[in-house]
Amino acid sequence: MSEKASIRVFIADDHAIVREGLKQILAEQGDIVVAGEAENGLDAIKLVGKARAHVMLLDISLPDRNGIEVLKQVKKERPELVVLMLSMHREDQYAIRSLKAGAAGYMTKQSAPRELVIAIRQVAQGQKYVSAALAQTLAAQIGADHEAPPHEALSDREYQTLTMIASGMTVSDIARELSLSVKTVSEYRARLLAKMKLRNSAELTHYAIRNQLVG
Numbered sequence: 001m002s003e004k005a006s007i008r009v010f011i012a013d014d015h016a017i018v019r020e021g022l023k024q025i026l027a028e029q030g031d032i033v034v035a036g037e038a039e040n041g042l043d044a045i046k047l048v049g050k051a052r053a054h055v056m057l058l059d060i061s062l063p064d065r066n067g068i069e070v071l072k073q074v075k076k077e078r079p080e081l082v083v084l085m086l087s088m089h090r091e092d093q094y095a096i097r098s099l100k101a102g103a104a105g106y107m108t109k110q111s112a113p114r115e116l117v118i119a120i121r122q123v124a125q126g127q128k129y130v131s132a133a134l135a136q137t138l139a140a141q142i143g144a145d146h147e148a149p150p151h152e153a154l155s156d157r158e159y160q161t162l163t164m165i166a167s168g169m170t171v172s173d174i175a176r177e178l179s180l181s182v183k184t185v186s187e188y189r190a191r192l193l194a195k196m197k198l199r200n201s202a203e204l205t206h207y208a209i210r211n212q213l214v215g
Helices: 016-027 041-047 067-077 091-100 113-124 132-141 156-166 171-178 182-196 201-210
Strands: 007-012 032-038 055-059 082-087 105-108
Touching: 007 016, 007 041, 007 113, 016 032, 016 113, 032 041, 032 113, 041 067, 055 067, 055 113, 067 082, 067 091, 067 156, 082 091, 082 113, 091 105, 091 156, 105 113, 156 171, 156 182, 156 201, 171 182, 182 201
Parallel strands: 007 032, 007 055, 055 082, 082 105
Antiparallel strands: none
């Protein structure tokens, strides 16, 4: 894509205020236009193709499904689409998982507007975008001779359940937050405990804190 061509951006975020803020930031850029928006994962998957977007700004916490699940589905249907994850979660919680799933970059919502614009332009040119801090983390992992930690074997939903339990949420709280049944969340909890060889939520929380998976 030439630098003069307009970069068509699709925004997927469940908070209307966030979407309006992003649109305002991007409206000030001469080379970026907002081509569409969605407030949940299902609409994002359905509408991003119709918007003929080059870049998708995708929130990792959508009400109907995990953002990484949306990312995988979108990349399966439109492998050429560039996806930049935009999240309230710290980079060390979801960034590497997002990049492995096909994201071109990962930013926290605390990032400065100027950084967002730089990131969009960078990924639209076919490059990856990560912060300096995340780049250091990735560099440290290259060639490291160690076994992958147990939480890396979890599915995206299991990992999300882990971080929410470790943050003090009950199974019922998580079910309401993710629009899932209590039974389904309980199954996620049981599976992740089995995979990680942990006995209960207390051990899970201790593990998450020790591995800096929660703030």
